[in-house]
Structures are given as structure tokens and as C-alpha cells.
Amino acid sequence: MKHTSEETIEIPLNKQRLIILLVSAVAFCGIGIWFTAKPDSFKNGLLGNPTIVSAIGMLSIVVFGLSAIVVVKKITDNKPGLIIDKSGITDNSTGVAAGLIPWKEIKEIKTTKIINQKFITIVLNTPQAATKPAKTDGNKKGSAKSNDNTVMPINIAITTLKYDFNELEAILKTAFEKYKKA
Structure with missing residues (x-):
């Protein structure tokens, strides 16, 4: 974690985990190439076809392949993974990524667990908050999409x-309490 000022906290990306994800994606892509090139070499059960x-x-x-490109x-x-x-x-x-999520658009910050993975879930106040483009570094960037009837939360995986x-999670909740009324 890097404090660039009293008011700014930057959380870096975990490059080691990203490299592990890249190696995994390339390996599964290689398996896919093998399956496509030699489909007759599999004779058991469902893979017999x-x-x-x-x-x-x-x-x-x-x-x-697309995952590898993204990784x-x-x-x-x-850029930091989270600011x-x-x-x-x-x-x-x-x-x-969602880009900038203003404090005034956040209704709640909570933990969500899916299978064995924890996510920091940011619940938004309005559906429009989820569809409005956010500005990051001077560029317009769309955030999470939703329709007019659904407020889609933003999930941030720590991986x-x-x-x-x-x-x-504690830092985010403390900052939310500090800035939500500002």
C-alpha cells in the first residue's frame, strides 16, 4: 500500500498472482489446442466423441486466450489496482474494472463470498450510478452496466x-464513513 498523500491510498496490483494466472491461461489454451488438433485421441466417456x-x-x-490477453x-x-x-x-x-466510483454513489460496502472466494461488494444507490461513465485519468470509461430496474453491485476480487x-475491507469502510457525506 502506498500513501501518495494524507488523503490518497494506492493498492498495487499483485504481479506475481497475475503471472500465475497468465501461466494457467496459457496452459489451458494449450490444452484447447491439443483437444482441437487431436480430438480422436480421447476414447473415454463424454470425451470419446x-x-x-x-x-x-x-x-x-x-x-x-482472451483471458491471457487481458492478464x-x-x-x-x-497504474495502481485500487485508489x-x-x-x-x-x-x-x-x-x-469499474473506474471511479464516487462516494456519493455508494450505498454500502460489504463482503460477498462465492464458493471459496471473497469479494468486496460495492452496492450503488441508483441504477444510473452503475451505467454512468466514470472519468479516470482524464479519459471517459464506462463502469459496470445495468438496466433501469436493477442496481448491479460492483465486485472487487482481492486476487x-x-x-x-x-x-x-476495513480501510474501504472507514473511508466510506469519512467521505460519504462530503
């Missing part, structure tokens, strides 16, 4: 950030 093996291989190439972009990204300051929370933790989950 060459059409299914090829389809799994192509899907694997597309999904993990490479994050590895080469020198907490008086204007709000700036999320740059993933390839589809790409270099910080302890519980400490980050």
Missing part, C-alpha cells in the same frame, strides 16, 4: 491486488 472434444478445445482456446495487459499496467481518496474508489483491478482482504 471427437465433436465434443473439438468444441471443448475451441471454447478453451477462445476463453483462455498480459494487467501485468504491463503500472482510495476523497473523490471515491478508483477500481483498476481487472480487465473490466489481483497486493493487499490483505480484511485490512482492505
